[in-house]
Amino acid sequence: MKMFKKTQQLVVAAVFAAVGATAQAAPVVDSVHFLIPGGAGGGWDGTARGTGEALTKAGLVGSASYENMSGGGGGKAIGYLIENAASNHGTMMVNSTPIVIRSLTGVFPQSFRDLTLVAGTIGDYAALVVPADGDIQDLNGLISAFNADPSGVAIGGGSVPGGMDHLVAAMVFQTAGADPVSMKYVPYDGGGATMAGLLSGEVQAVSTGFSEAVELAKAGEVRIIGVTSEERVDAFADAPTMKEQGNDTTFVNWRGFFAAPDLPADTLAAYQDALTKMYDTPEWEEVRARNGWVNIHNNGDDFRTFLEEQEQVIGDLMRKLGFL
Amino acid sequence: MALDRWIAIVILVVCIAYGYTAFFTMDELLPPIMRRSPIWPSSFPKVLAVGGIVLSLAIIFGIEKAAGAGQNDIDVTRLGQYKFGQALMLLGLMVAYALLLRPLGFLASTFAFLFLGSFLLGERRLLLMATVSAIAAGFIWYLVNEVLGIFLSPLPLFLN
C-alpha cells in the first residue's frame, strides 16, 4: 500500500511524458508549498491537498508539498507566514471565513490585509435545516414559530456563539424582522453532532453548511428550508433559496489562498494564473465533485473587495449582537 | 514536610489564581447576548476552582489517613542513589531538541538527540550509536514525510 502512491505518481508522470510535450503545456509554477493552518484531516487540509492534487495532475504545477501548522485557530500559520515572508515566496496558505471573523474579534493580531491575496477558489453556502417530518416546513414557518415562542425555538449549529453558523442564522432572522438577539442558538461540536441534535428533536432547526445538509436531505431525513445563495444550487435543486422566500440573505463560506506579504508581482500572477486555469481541467472537476465544493472564483482584487464586504457585514452583525 | 503536601500547596495556589480569574475577571468580558443564558463560560470553572481549593486544603491538613506503602516504586528515602544528573540532562536534551528542531531541521536534530541521548546514558560505542541514530532518523523521516505525506522539514531553516 505504501508503494501505491509512489507508483501511481510514477505512472502518471510516465503517461504525461509519453503523450508528449504537445499535449501538456509546461507547468505555470514549478513547485508550490502549501501551508495548512490546521491539522491533518481537517477542512483546510482537504482543500489544500485537493487543490494541490488537481494542479499537479493537470500539469499546471510541477510539484506540491504540504505542511500542517496548527495552533491558535490558524493564527500561528498566519503569524509564521508574515514573519518569514522573505523565505516563503513559494508558499500558499489556505484559509477560509474564520480569518475574517477571528481578526474582527481580535483572536489574531493580524488580518487578511497583512497578507497577499491570491484568490478565493471554492465556497459553501449556508443552509437552515429542519427535520423532514416536523411541524416547520419552510422559512416563514420557522420565523412565525419563533415569534410565537422565542425561547421555545432553538437553533443548533456547529460553531461557537458568534461563529459562522450563529451569524448566518442571526442574519436570516434579522432580515425577516425577528430579533436576532433573542434567538436561542445552541452550539454543538461540529456538523455531525449538530445533525444528531436535530434528528433527536433536541433543537428545532439547525444552521449548517449546505454541503453537509445535502446528503441527509437527499436521504429524506431532513428538509432544507433555505439556502443562502443567489439561485438554487445544482447539487440539490430542491432546496429553496432564502431570496425566493422573501428573505434577502446571502452568505458564502469561502475558502481560498493567501501568500506572503510583499510577494513579487510575477509570482503572484503565476499563482493566480495556475488557479484560474485549474477550473477548466477535468482533474479539478473530479476533486471538486467528490468533495461537494462549489466553484466560487474571486481573483486578486475581486477577492479583496469580497473580503472587505464580508468583513463589513459580519462586523455589523456582531456589533448588533454584542459580540464586538 | 512531605512532598505531597508541598504539591498540594502548589495546586492550591493554581486553583486560587484560576478561581480568581473565573470569579472576578471573566464575567466582565461577556457580551450581553451571552448573559441571557443560564450558564456562563465561567460557571464550570467556578465550581472546579472551589472543588480544587477544598480538596487541596484537605490534603494539606492531612484530613485523610494515608495508607501503607504507596503504589509507587521509587523509594523516596533513597533519593540520593538515583541518577538525577542523567535524568536532568536528558530533559535538557529534550528541551534543546524542541527549540532546535525547526532551525536545524528534522534529520540533524533527531540524529543529535539520539546520539547524545545514548551517550548521556553511558553508551560509548560511538560508531554503533552514530549508525543507529542516523538510520533511525532517516527511516522515520522517510516514513512520515514520503510515505505518509505528513510534512516534516528535513533540512535546516536556512537551507530551505
Next chain:
Amino acid sequence: MLEGLLAGLSTAFSVTNILIVIAGCLVGTFIGMLPGLGPMSIIAIMIPIAITIGDPSTALILLAGVYYGAVFGGSTSSILINAPGVASTVATSFDGYPLARKGQAGKALTVAAIASFAGGTIGAILLMIFAPALASVALLFHSAEYFALMVVGLSAIAAFAGTGQVCKALLMTFLGLIMATVGEGVLFNAPRFTMGVMDLQSGFGFITLAMAMFALPEAIYLVLDPNRSKTGDGDSGEITNLRITRDEAKRIAPVIGRQSLQGFFIGVLPGAGATIASFLGYAVERNIASKEEQEQFGKGSVKGVAAPESANNAAATGSFVPLLTLGIPGSGTTAILLGALIALNVSPGPRLMIDEPEIFWAVIISMYLGNLVLLVLNLPLIPYIAKVLSVPRNYLIPFILFFTLMGAYIGQNNATELLLLVGFGVCATLLRFADYPLAPLLIGFILGPLLENNFSRAMQLYDGMAFVWERPMTLALLTLALILIVLPSYRRRRARLRAAGVADGD
C-alpha cells in the same frame, strides 16, 4: 437480507479483497504503534489511496482493515511503553503496562488481541442484526443523557482512589477538568484561560498530556533507577508467557461478553465513542469484581486489560451505526469515513441498505474480516513485538523519549507542544513521587469538555437544571453513577461488618 449477506460474503472473500484486508491491517497496526498517529489521521491519509482503488467495497475494506489495525497498534504502545497514543487505549495501559513490567507483556498483548477480536466481532454481529432499530434508540439520547453518561464515566476514577487516596484522586480529577477548560470551547465565544499565549488557544493537546503523564515519567524512572527492570525479575526479556491459563480465560470470558455489549451500545450513541466506552468498561468491571480481584485492578489484572479492549473495539463498530443508518458521523473517525464514502459515491443513510445492499454488507463483512485477520496476523507477531522491551537501556530510553516527542509533534509541527510536554512530564514525575494517581487527571481531562458541553447545552435548552429530574433516562444514569461510586465502599463496610461477626441475616 440473506441474499445481501451472501453477496457481501462473496465480495469480501475475493482474493483481491482478502489481500487488501491483510495489507490494511498490517499498515494500520504498524502506524498505530507510533504514538501521535491515531486512527483518524491514518484513515485521512489512506483515503486518497482508497479512492484510487475505485471500487467502493474494496476501498471500504481497506479502510476498515487500517482502522482496526490502528486501534490494535495503539494498544501495543500502551502496554509496552505506557504510551497510549490514542485516547481509546489509555484505559488499556492501566493494567497492560503493569503486566508488562511484571514480565507478562506477551500475555497482556494476547489478552488485548483476543478481547479486541471478540469485541469487534460481537459488535459486528450486533450491528448486523440491530442496526436499523438501534438508530432510533440512539436518537433518544439528548445532551442531558450524554451529561449523565459522562458522570458515569467519571466514576471510573474510583478505581484509582484506593484507601488514603480518595482526596488525591479527586484533586487530580479536578485538575484534569480544570486543564480541559483552557482554550477554545464549543460553547463559548472566546478562548478561556489562555493568558495571552497563542499556542494555548486550542487548549492542551491530549497526546501531549498522555505522553507527559504516562510515557515520560516511566522513561524518567527508567533513567533514575538503572536497576529498575523493564520486564520483571529474572526474565531477561524472554517473553514466553503468552499463554493464558484456563483460569484466566474463564475469568475474562464474562468480562469480554459484558463489555462487548456495553461498549457497542455506547458506540452507537453519536458523541460517545471508543474512549468513553473503554473508561466505562474499566470502571464497571472493576466495580462488579470481587474484592480480591478489585485490588488487582491497576496492578496487572487481565480483566483490566480485557474490559477496555473489548469495549473500545465494540464501540468502534457501534459508531458505524449512526453512520450507516442515518448518515451521521458519530465520532471523528466516522466523520472522515463519511467523507470517504461520499467520495466513493456511496450515500450512507436509511436508503443504503435498500439501494446498495452489497456495499452495506461488504462493510459489515469487512469488519469481521478485519478483526479475524488482525487476530491471526498479530498473535504470532506478539513475541517479536514484546521483544522491543529487551533493547538495551541506553538505546531504548532515547528512543522512547524520541517517540513521545514525535507523538506530540507529528501532524502539528508545533514546537511549543514539545516544551509543554517536557514541562508536564516533569510535573507528572513529581506527582508520582508524591503518590498522586495520574490516571484520574487524564480521565478528567478527556471527559471534562463532554461533561461541561452537554451540561451547558441541557441547561440552555431547559433554562435551568430541570432536565436532571424531568428526564427519566438522565435520572436513571445519574443514579447508576452514584451506585457505582458508592458500591465499593458499601461492600467494604459490609465485609468489615461481616468479619466482625455483625452481619444481617446470617
